[in-house]
Amino acid sequence: MTTLFACYLAVFASRLGLRRLNLRHLQRRGHTVPPGFEAAVDAQQLARSREYTLANARVDLAESLVGSAVLLGFLFGGGLELYDRWVLALVPGPVLAGVLFLLGLHWAQTLLGVPFGLTRTFGVEARYGFNRTTPRLWLADLAKSELVGVVLLSILAGAILGLLQASPRWWWLWAWGFFAGFSVLMLYLSPQFIEPLFFHFEPVQAPDLERRIRDLADRAGLGVSRVLQVDASRRSGHSNATFSGIGRVKRIVLFDTLLTQMAPDEVLAVVAHEMGHWKLHHMARRLGFALLGALAAFWVAHLLLTWSGLPGLVGAEQLSTHARLLVLSVIGSLARFPLTPLSSGLSRRHERQADRYATDLTGAPRSLASALVKLGTENLANLHPHPLYAWFYFSHPPLSGRVAALEGPAAVPDPCPPESRGHNRNRPPSPGP
Ligand SMILES: [Zn+2]
Numbered sequence: 001m002t003t004l005f006a007c008y009l010a011v012f013a014s015r016l017g018l019r020r021l022n023l024r025h026l027q028r029r030g031h032t033v034p035p036g037f038e039a040a041v042d043a044q045q046l047a048r049s050r051e052y053t054l055a056n057a058r059v060d061l062a063e064s065l066v067g068s069a070v071l072l073g074f075l076f077g078g079g080l081e082l083y084d085r086w087v088l089a090l091v092p093g094p095v096l097a098g099v100l101f102l103l104g105l106h107w108a109q110t111l112l113g114v115p116f117g118l119t120r121t122f123g124v125e126a127r128y129g130f131n132r133t134t135p136r137l138w139l140a141d142l143a144k145s146e147l148v149g150v151v152l153l154s155i156l157a158g159a160i161l162g163l164l165q166a167s168p169r170w171w172w173l174w175a176w177g178f179f180a181g182f183s184v185l186m187l188y189l190s191p192q193f194i195e196p197l198f199f200h201f202e203p204v205q206a207p208d209l210e211r212r213i214r215d216l217a218d219r220a221g222l223g224v225s226r227v228l229q230v231d232a233s234r235r236s237g238h239s240n241a242t243f244s245g246i247g248r249v250k251r252i253v254l255f256d257t258l259l260t261q262m263a264p265d266e267v268l269a270v271v272a273h274e275m276g277h278w279k280l281h282h283m284a285r286r287l288g289f290a291l292l293g294a295l296a297a298f299w300v301a302h303l304l305l306t307w308s309g310l311p312g313l314v315g316a317e318q319l320s321t322h323a324r325l326l327v328l329s330v331i332g333s334l335a336r337f338p339l340t341p342l343s344s345g346l347s348r349r350h351e352r353q354a355d356r357y358a359t360d361l362t363g364a365p366r367s368l369a370s371a372l373v374k375l376g377t378e379n380l381a382n383l384h385p386h387p388l389y390a391w392f393y394f395s396h397p398p399l400s401g402r403v404a405a406l407e408g409p410a411a412v413p414d415p416c417p418p419e420s421r422g423h424n425r426n427r428p429p430s431p432g433p
Contacts, residue, residue: 015337024386032384035404041383049382050382070112078315095165114142141198141235160175163178183291252271266370269364275358276354286346305324311324344391344393375399
């Protein structure tokens with residue numbers, strides 16, 4: 001067994017351990033109603049949310065077991081070396097071969113994910129009344145996201161491999177520059193050209209609410225024209241609100257499902273929270289954090305790329321440059337795992353800041369609390385995450401603690417939707433409020 005194999009198993013076991021801890025906690029504590037949820041949740045609703053969380057966890061576990069088994073078999077069973085040789089023999093030129101090599105792996109990953117995606121959407125989501133996607137729409141979404149994925153992956157991989165050929169000493173810096181520029185450009189292009197392929201965005205369709213959002217935006221010093229609603233209900237009954245973009249492309253998007261579930265005061269509370277993200281430049285900060293990490297990753301990849309011991313880590317004798325990059329990306333994902341709490345912690349900090357901003361702006365912490373309770377109950381969120389699991393993974397502070405803080409005497413504001421569960425194509429892009 002190579003060191004890399006052992007590291008993979010160690011990370012995999014840690015993930016399983018955290019997941020098990022979280023689910024056992026839910027099974028033990030999931031029968032009690034958290035403070036602040038008494039009016040909205042009864043025993044039956046708690047049981048439903050518990051079963052829904054467990055059903056999703058079972059699909060996630062199956063996907064992660066199958067995915068890991070296939071990846072380990074491919075990497076350490078000789079598949080990588082064979083595939084590498086086959087692609088090199090098929091296509092002339094290292095850049096073209098590299099792009100094809102990565103596209104092939106991307107397609108394999110997509111195919112592998114199809115049965116799990118179908119199970120989530122037409123199994124779990126349908127059983128709990130969330131799914132509204134038809135098989136036809138699901139297929140159309142898959143085809144479109146594949147098309148987008150292939151174009152973006154080809155551009156990124158082609159450019160990075162081309163830079164590697166052109167400047168073997170400094171490619172990592174050029175490649176990082178290209179990656180940074182590409183990421184920023186996508187923030188501008190995605191709302192214009194990619195998201196409309198899947199969703200229809202329009203100004204909030206409720207005159208009174210729209211006027212109140214405009215007043216709120218005036219007080220916050222923001223342009224209301226970029227508070228939009230999206231037809232998320234075409235695909236799913238889940239509700240959410242998101243904030244995205246930097247500079248002049250910042251915008252707030254409310255799911256139409258959220259608008260039908262919440263009272264106007266609650267919608268305003270959620271909008272105010274999103275405005276907090278906007279005013280406090282959270283997207284730019286997160287992007288800066290991610291790009292710093294990417295710079296370090298490119299530099300380390302440069303240092304290790306020509307290391308003679310690299311192929312031996314997966315039991316291979318010889319690997320092309322792009323196959324070496326693949327091995328490095330696996331190493332990178334393992335190295336990132338222990339750093340997960342850093343980015344989760346930064347995100348939770350931003351959520352708390354946006355919450356404080358929202359309460360200052362609206363002066364209505366109770367509306368935020370009831371909006372949170374609705375988000376949690378309508379989406380069947382896990383109201384009892386294990387504290388260690390939440391500390392490690394959660395991008396938002398656990399719901400029950402936030403509601404309790406809002407309902408408490410020294411109300412510290414907070415809105416934000418439940419943690420996203422699994423990967424669901426039925427939800428609009430970008431993470432929740
Ligand atoms: Zn938020």
